[in-house]
Amino acid sequence: MTDTNKTVHAYHPQTGEYLGPTMADPSPLQPGVWLLPAYSTEQQPPVTAERQAAIFSNGSWSILPDWRAVKLWSTDTAQPVQARLGDTPDSLRATLLEPCEFPAWDGKGWAINKSAQAAALAQKTNAELKQRLADAYAARRPLEDAESLGIASAAELDKLAAWKRYCVELSRLPDLAMWPRLVETDWPKQPA
Known part of the structure; x- marks a missing residue:
């Protein structure tokens, strides 16, 4: 009685990487001859350790490092x-x-990297200062227009003075010893 199946070893057609066992069939025309599936071999693959792969190339198995699944x-x-x-x-x-x-x-x-950390902090703080100054100048503009036209109320003049003071306080921040390591309470309070 002859075996009807034989275990062989499949490998990837491009990389040669071992894919696992597969079955070969007996030849119906030639007794004792096995029909191997494409990209398979009767040679037993080597035992691999963690982060290794068995590769079939040029008629034999070899072992290569395999770090593909590792970040x-x-x-x-x-x-x-x-x-x-x-x-x-x-x-x-x-x-x-x-x-x-x-x-x-x-x-x-x-x-x-302390210099990269300091540069990033300085860039972030400078961007925050630039944005606060831009917002302040936008808030001042209508008040300055009213003042230059001579139609500003006393309340508008007080508000304009507060915004100007705020802009000056912002512009002085880079001169402080703690610059650019500011916490929220170091920033001047925006006028109401």
């Missing part, structure tokens, strides 16, 4: 890196460690 970060740019079959963290200049905010790779781990 890696470039130590040069701190951006995510996608590994391909055969890549390693070393070959990609990457790490498993997720970067912190304002990252700088020190050879062993991520450290905070």
Whole structure:
């Protein structure tokens, strides 16, 4: 009695990566001959460890590193890196460690890049100052028009003076020792 099925090993047609066992059928015309499915072999694939893949190429199996399912970060740019079959963290200049905010790779781990952190804070605070000044000048404009036309009421003149004072206080903020490390209470109070 002959076997009606034989287990063989399938591999990916482009990468050669081991896909798993599959079945070969006996030839109906030649006894003892097995018909192997396309992209399969009778050779047993090697046992692989974690982050390794068995690859069939040029008639034999080999083992390649397989970091494709692992989230890696470039130590040069701190951006995510996608590994391909055969890549390693070393070959990609990457790490498993997720970067912190304002990252700088020190050879062993991520450290905070103090100059980048300070530059980002200065940019954010300058943008906030610019927006507050723009809002203040927009609020002042109709009051200044009323003043220049000589039709401003006493209440409008008081309001205009308050907005001018507010603009001066805003413009002096960069001269403070704590600039740009301001908290909300450091900002002058906007006129009502």
